Amino acid sequence: MKYLLQIYPDSAMAELGRLSADEQDAVSAEYFAIRQSAGVIGGDRLHPIETATTVRVEGGQTLLSDGPFVEAKEYLGGYFLVEADELDVALEVAARIPAARMGGAVEVRPLVEK
Secondary structure, eight states: OEEEEEEEOTTHHHHHHTSOHHHHHHHHHHHHHHHTSTTEEEEEEOOOGGGOEEEEEETTEEEEEESOSSOOSSOOOEEEEEEOSSHHHHHHHHHHSHHHHTTOEEEEEEOOOO
16 A cells, blocks of 8 residues: 655744754755655655645636645645555654654555555
């Protein structure tokens, strides 16, 4: 089964800014190590929410608006895609994500497979 690990950094970004350069490098290395782990088949960091474009189609007409779909305190900052036989394996990967222990959260969701 595949699982999407959605990273909501929230206050983790502020926490990251308070770390020394060496500590920030260590956090980056943790993300890189997770990406290289067995079972992790993809993942990326997203640009800030302000760079989003929201698309709606109403009456057959495409409507575009700058920014996120809704105003929210938390936002999706990145993701990993994990293939695992059990949910527990995906949860273990999620627990390794630095944002999860720095004030953010990681939502783990199974993908619907055809």
